[in-house]
Amino acid sequence: MTDQCDCQTPPTSSPRHWPALGLGILASIASIVSGCASAPPPATPDVPPPPPPVFLSDEEVTNYAKAVLAIEPFRRAAYNQIEQNSSKVPQIICNQPQTIEDLPLEVKEVAVNYCRSALEIAQRNGFTVTRFNDITANLPTDRDLRQLLEDELLRQQRNSFIQ
Numbered sequence: 360m361t362d363q364c365d366c367q368t369p370p371t372s373s374p375r376h377w378p379a380l381g382l383g384i385l386a387s388i389a390s391i392v393s394g395c396a397s398a399p400p401p402a403t404p405d406v407p408p409p410p411p412p413v414f415l416s417d418e419e420v421t422n423y424a425k426a427v428l429a430i431e432p433f434r435r436a437a438y439n440q441i442e443q444n445s446s447k448v449p450q451i452i453c454n455q456p457q458t459i460e461d462l463p464l465e466v467k468e469v470a471v472n473y474c475r476s477a478l479e480i481a482q483r484n485g486f487t488v489t490r491f492n493d494i495t496a497n498l499p500t501d502r503d504l505r506q507l508l509e510d511e512l513l514r515q516q517r518n519s520f521i522q
Contacts, residue, residue: 410496413504419485423494424511426484430477437473441466453477454488 415423441448444465452458453474459467481491498505 409500410493412501413493413497415494415504415507419494420507420511421515422484422486423491424508424515426481426486426491427508427512428515429480429484433473433476433480437469440469444469 438448441451445463449462449466450458451462451470451474453470459470459474462470478488481488486494494504498508
């Protein structure tokens, strides 16, 4: 997983805040299968090209939203634990071992557990690491995709609240 965590304050899950929750979760999707960063990585002179566009089936839209909603509590918990054990939340990218290797032991354990949980959830919802990250990488630039996923997140949240 290659994306980085937005690490914003966790959104509220109160029904009247569902739009904020959907937007908050999508804002932190970059964290989903990757980890948390206290700040975005420094800008590099070589700007990477935009990711190739992705096209999702209805099933993928549903499953991606399920995965995001399932991973979010793990992301919040990991962020909170790391914040308690460290003066600064370090940049953690799950598939880049160097971002985890030099962490203090208690922070490293939290990061590794989060990465494993996020990976398992993504796979359980039918995604390879590459496919999940391709979708995630497109969210900042593909408004239609972002809107589609926000709508699905909100639909699933409403349904879970009603049931």
